[in-house]
Amino acid sequence: MADDDMLSWDESVFRDEGVLELDYLPEAFLHRDEQMETLKYALRPAVRGSRPLNVMARGPPGTGKTTAVQKLFDELAGVGGVETVRVNCQVDSTRYAVFSRLFESLFEYEPPASGVSFNKLFGQITNRLVEDDDVLVVALDDVNYLFYESEASDTLYSLLRAHESHSGAKIGVIVVSSDLDLNVIEELDGRVQSVFRPEDVYFSAYGERAIADILSERVERGFREGAVSARVLDRVAEHTADSGGDLRVGIDLLRRAGLNAEFRGSTEVAVADVDTAYEKAKYIHLSRRLQGLSESEAALVRVLTDHDGERAGAVYEAFSEETELGYTRYSEIVNKLEQVGVVDAEYTNVDGRGRSRELSLAYDADAVLERLEE
Ligand SMILES: Nc1ncnc2c1ncn2[C@@H]1O[C@H](COP(=O)(O)OP(=O)(O)OP(=O)(O)O)[C@@H](O)[C@H]1O
Structure with missing residues (x-):
């Protein structure tokens, strides 16, 4: 690139790039009034010192579920007698890990790494709630991961x-799931179903107009005036809606398109910058899904990039050379990867030998490999 085409260090299309980070909590939360109302209704008893209603928030990825919870929890932070904890179940995917996270949040230090039984941990949490007369609201974000691990x-x-085993303990639960194939209630044991009658809150996918509306606020805060035209924004919204309405795609697309414009030495983003950026931004779901995998799960994905579409038995042979895990564990990992949406497992009839599963990647193998190495 010729020197004349380069922006000087203090020139940029961006005003505040931080607004385009995925963990940025937006000030305005448009198109979600109804969901916020129901959530507030369910949590209101906590403010009065009573156990809140439980909630089940569902909807496709990137539709504002986590943001809604975070906004409410921020509001409740100023209210005495209410403790709120959001647990990311992709990271903490066992009961013990969830309660360790609750402990850490309430006591502000981690529980001892070994030697504490679950009951002891549980007892300390509930004692602390009863002694301080606090109500605890727990959000189990991406709860689907707890199901994948049973x-x-x-x-x-x-x-x-908790209130039955520890008199006076008041805990409310918000379960958040983005796996629409998972029927949360049906998949729970009968003993849980009988006590879990949550309020339902549904986060539908945003349409193209809503996406443009929401993103225009980011453009205003994140970009310099005139850097992103209405036509460019519409293009971003169109791609975002096409890829299923996940706002993460749209936000990432804006940022990458801005970087492309800068690379061209321009202070204005062009439609072509958006189109080029889409090739990368559309894989943002994949990156998130891969990030949450354990080493052996990632190892199987890596093996599949070489054995895409082969029978489960053949894939196992290649996998066992890498990891030495047994077939039962292998099957569990296949099931988990299918639930997470990285692998498609289809039954096919094999002549005279009954049914067998064929495993294929749900994404382009090169795109997977590239992101596994990140
Ligand atoms: N109505 C909205 N206004 C502004 N920003 C939004 C809105 N909805 C979502 N976002 C933004 O989109 C991104 C994804 O939102 P969020 O994490 O809340 O989705 P989610 O439904 O919890 O996704 P997942 O189910 O995949 O965890 C975040 O960066 C968030 O700031």
């Missing part, structure tokens, strides 16, 4: 019946 029923059972 930990959901035990975790919810402990939380929902």
Whole structure:
């Protein structure tokens, strides 16, 4: 690139790039009034010192579920007698890990790494709530991961019946799921179903107009005046809606398009900058899904980039050379990867030998490999 085409260090399309980070909590939260109303209604008893109603928030990825919870929890931070904790179940995917996180948040230090039984941990948490007369609101974000590890029923059972086993403990639960194929209630044990009758809050995918509306606020805060035209914004909204309405795609697209414009030495983003950026931004779901995988799960994905579409038995042979894990564990990992949406497992009939599964990646193998190395 010729020197004349370069922006000087203090020139930029951006005013505040931080607004385009994915963990930025937006000031305005448009198109979600109804969901916020229901959530507030359910949590209101906590403000009065009573156990809140439980909530089940569902909807496709990137539709504002986490943001809604975070906004409410921020508001409740100023209210005495209410403690709020958001647990990311992709990271903390067992009952013990969830309660360790609750402990850490309430006591402001981590529980001892070994030697504390679950019951002791649980007892310390509930004692602390009863002694201080606090109500605890727990958000189990991406709760689907507890189901993938078969930990959901035990975790919810402990939380929902805390007031029975520890008199005076008041805990409310918000479960958040972005896996629309998962029927949360049906998948729970009967003993949990009988105590879990949550308020339902549904976060539908944003349409193209809503996406443009929401993103125009980011453009205003994140970009210099005139850097992003209405036509460019519409293009971003169109791509975002096409890829399923996940706002993360739109935000990432804006940022990458801005960087592309800068690379061209321009202070204005062009439609072509958006189109080029889309090739990368559309894989943002994939990156998130891969980030949450354990080493052996990632190892299987890596093996599949070489054995895409082969039978489960053949894939296992290649996998066992890498990891030495047994077939049962292998099957569990296949199921988890299918639930997470990285792998498609289809049954096919094999002549005279009954049914067998064929495993294929749900994404382009090169795109997967590139992101596994990140
Ligand atoms: N109505 C909105 N206004 C402004 N920003 C929004 C809105 N909805 C979502 N966002 C932004 O989109 C991104 C994704 O939102 P969020 O994490 O809340 O989605 P989610 O439904 O919890 O997704 P997942 O189910 O994948 O965890 C965040 O960066 C958030 O700031």
